[in-house]
Amino acid sequence: MTTTQNSHPQRQPSLEEAMHKALRSAPRPRRATPLQAALAFGWRGMLKIKHVPEQLLDVTITPVMFVLMFTYLFGGAIAGSTKEYLQYILPGMLVMSVLFTTVYSGVSINTDLTKGVVDRFRSLPVWQPAPLVGALLGDTVRYLIAGTVIMTVGYILGYRAEAGLGGVLAALALVVVFSFGLSWVFTTMGLLMRSPNAVMNAGFMGIFPLTFLSNVFVDPDTLPSALEAFVNVNPISILANASRGFMAGDVASSDVLIALGTAAVLTAVFAPLTTRMYRRA
Numbered sequence: 001m002t003t004t005q006n007s008h009p010q011r012q013p014s015l016e017e018a019m020h021k022a023l024r025s026a027p028r029p030r031r032a033t034p035l036q037a038a039l040a041f042g043w044r045g046m047l048k049i050k051h052v053p054e055q056l057l058d059v060t061i062t063p064v065m066f067v068l069m070f071t072y073l074f075g076g077a078i079a080g081s082t083k084e085y086l087q088y089i090l091p092g093m094l095v096m097s098v099l100f101t102t103v104y105s106g107v108s109i110n111t112d113l114t115k116g117v118v119d120r121f122r123s124l125p126v127w128q129p130a131p132l133v134g135a136l137l138g139d140t141v142r143y144l145i146a147g148t149v150i151m152t153v154g155y156i157l158g159y160r161a162e163a164g165l166g167g168v169l170a171a172l173a174l175v176v177v178f179s180f181g182l183s184w185v186f187t188t189m190g191l192l193m194r195s196p197n198a199v200m201n202a203g204f205m206g207i208f209p210l211t212f213l214s215n216v217f218v219d220p221d222t223l224p225s226a227l228e229a230f231v232n233v234n235p236i237s238i239l240a241n242a243s244r245g246f247m248a249g250d251v252a253s254s255d256v257l258i259a260l261g262t263a264a265v266l267t268a269v270f271a272p273l274t275t276r277m278y279r280r281a
Contacts (some may be wrong), residue, residue, distance in 0.1 A: 034127035043138070
């Protein structure tokens, strides 16, 4: 005699129940520290460069064009010798090329804002300013690339730093620190403007006059007295003086302190302002 056993098929758990079960069984991941979160967003900036390497055109091709153009078009007329003018202009071109790159910090944050990426970041359980700080840390790699390109081209053309490699690295480090402080200004602008193109146009309209009304290209002694007075107090001129001093081995401590102080003031004023605007954007 055969016995028939009634078997009821087991109910399959729903997708929601399976997810709850998986989440309950796995230990909760440890919350990222502010430094870890900032570095993660900085790495995001590096990945953006990896996938779109054309972003580096502004820190590679443009600086080379500026060095070649100013050295060989104006060097003979200004200094009487392109070789002598190269010794004067190259530290200034280092400053100019890296500072121009800071505008793209504002363009980048505005792009994330207009595309809705900022809203996704704010929903993450991380330190709120991490996306901002991480993006600016990632931009420092662009600054280093721009500075390295300038110094390499200058060395090929015949520039020699009397203080050697140590002086060059010190000048580059000072320019990068100053640029980090200045980039907070452009991130604030990036949160105020409505489009990336508007940020770029406004940023270059602000930085172009300050750069050209400095001692990057000519000695202030050759300028009219009123213009010379402005150039001498221009922070970009002071930064260029410090860079020349580091490379020549006779840097004035006052120039370095003023450059670092300016970077600190810019960061202290615009970093909290940018963070507050970022939370409310």
